[in-house]
Amino acid sequence: MKTRVVIVGGGTAGWLTAGIIAARHCVQNSSTHGTQNTEVILVESPDVKNLGVGEGTWPTMRDTLRQIGISERTFLSCCDASFKQASKFVGWSNGKNEHYYHPFTAPSGYGAVSMADHWSATGSAAQLDINNDINFESWVCAQGAICDKNLAPKLPQMPEYAFSLNYGYHLNAGKFVKILHQHCVEKLGVKYIQGHVEHVIPRDNGDISEIVLSNGKHIDGDLFIDCSGFAAILIGKHYQIPFKSQKHILFNDTALALQVEHASDDTPIASCTVATAQKSGWIWDISLQNRRGIGHVFASDFTTVESAEDALLDYVKNDPLLASQKLTPRTIKFNPGHRETFWHKNCVAIGVSAGFVEPLEATALVLIEKSAEWISQQLPRDRNAMSVLAKRFNHLTLQRWQEIIDFLKLHYILSNRTDSEYWQAHQHKDSIPESLQDALLLWRTQAPGLYETNQRFELFSSASKQYVLYGMDFNSEQKHEVHLCQKEASLIKRIRNENLHITEKLLSALPTNRQFLSKILQNKP
């Protein structure tokens, strides 16, 4: 008997989950160690549109695509995609157009020596070439300089998914769903059923036995994966698993989204997501091959939709690299937070049905990938095993949510902005989780290091924390003492010189994103 996995929802969460499970368990001659006695069915409502946003990914997406079996060239050309190498934060410290990068490439020497500890220490500045003209990221990494010039993270002759600098993607979410759908059905044997899930028939033990569609069709299964987005049809509507709002920590609850054409065919394509702080939120800016996705995420407790829309349209109007056109933003409302548990009985929620907080640092797709990968690796072989796995999954996923919430909140509380109630409210102690308060206390005396967490599956490495902390000038007034011995000083100097050398080499060798992508598109699959 085959194990039947039924996925409800055909948005990015549904199709990524289907692809990740099917690539491991359903494909004959798969290079993975799947059992091949699994059947994956995806059910999608013809009446409920998917979100259609979610355009920035982490580098994990390269592995996901490779594992599913989609070629990078096909992906780039079918999804209008481009490379994402960093997030660039503008105006977060002082609101004066200053910026810093959080790149995907770890600091030079990461794991061998803590450059960050020396950056944030007294006494080492003169010895280590640290002066007022340099920021932490460019002291330890080449990627910000590459992003400044809109360069690609690799040379065109490099193999697919290989890189000079670590990268993820910017993509058209609608087109991404289309290519995943086609690939999963045609290449991975996923069965697609169109139908609106109306209700559930339970078993005596409370498991889901069957889902019932509005056309009367019944679908039975062993494991049901709820990827039904905000509808949360199984985990929320059927099981009534409580939702934990996190709005008291992360205030943003509304987004206005636009798609804006480039001014011309040769407008540069940025290598990073630009996040520009506003009075009551921030504006995201994502550059694809043919257009930009631009939107304003804000807190409706602190501003009105009208003011937020004005700020967004001003942002667009003031950018000469955008075509002038009449624009009407789409409004998306959300309650930031997540479920209390994610796997209940024989049902597990992935994607927005499990939770969603604002898109800062693009944490949603990576959590989908990681959750689906975990489930695929550990696909329960019987019902008893499922209960054990459910407990473990819930523990891990809750930890991940806490990690995400702390890391996003960090961006706000490091700010010196006091120009609006929104920024002031972010400083209130009551809005800062205890775990983050503890971490900040620790980081006053030592930089985040390799032993920062005990988690094997942490989402944000200490490198990410270093980039944000020192990008935001954390501790610059109360540097801690670190004794720098001669041997360590020369190692750091060597790493620093290597970094300078690599930066220069890459600046002269790498093509622009536009040049790289044009070359790929000449040979469209």
Ligand SMILES: Cc1cc2nc3c(=O)[nH]c(=O)nc-3n(C[C@H](O)[C@H](O)[C@H](O)COP(=O)(O)OP(=O)(O)OC[C@H]3O[C@@H](n4cnc5c(N)ncnc54)[C@H](O)[C@@H]3O)c2cc1C
């Ligand atoms: C403004 C904004 C910006 C974002 N930006 C990013 C980003 O840059 N990076 C990132 O990683 N993430 C981002 N996200 C999150 C990302 O968009 C989502 O995580 C992603 O789209 C996954 O959504 P989903 O598949 O869970 O839900 P959806 O896309 O909403 O899909 C839900 C599916 O369920 C189906 N469905 C619903 N009800 C039923 C029913 N009764 N029966 C059958 N089917 C049903 C629908 O038809 C649909 O197919 C952003 C989100 C927002 C709101």
